[in-house]
Amino acid sequence: HVVQPYRLIRGEKSDRLAIYSMGNFIANQNKEFTQLGVIFKMDLIREEDGRKRIADLTAWPTQTIRRPGPSGFRILPLEQVVANEARYGVPAAMLPGLRKNLTTMNDHLRSMLG
DSSP: OOBOOEEEEOOSSBOEEEESOBBOSSOOOOSTTTTEEEEEEEEEEEOTTSOEEEEEEEEEEEEEEEOSSSSOEEEEEHHHHHHOHHHHTOOGGGHHHHHHHHHHHHHHHHHHTO
């Protein structure tokens, strides 16, 4: 239920991406790191010679928060929320924690790249 290592494996004929856990997107857990997750974006490219390549791999840290209403959860893209707080309408009291979690997640994701 927490973000685990990922590996980009470059091969002669094709690249592979191994993602062991992207954390939680919707979970009612309050243990450390269980409200954090990551969304990966990548481009898959087939070369003229048939080789398959992964390019522009990007990791977007997220945090799930509880909210009132039928859906009960909101997934926040941490970088965007911290960069443009007013747009996301997050209570001011939450912002220091969101900033801290963004730093923690970015450090964690960088450490996985080896």
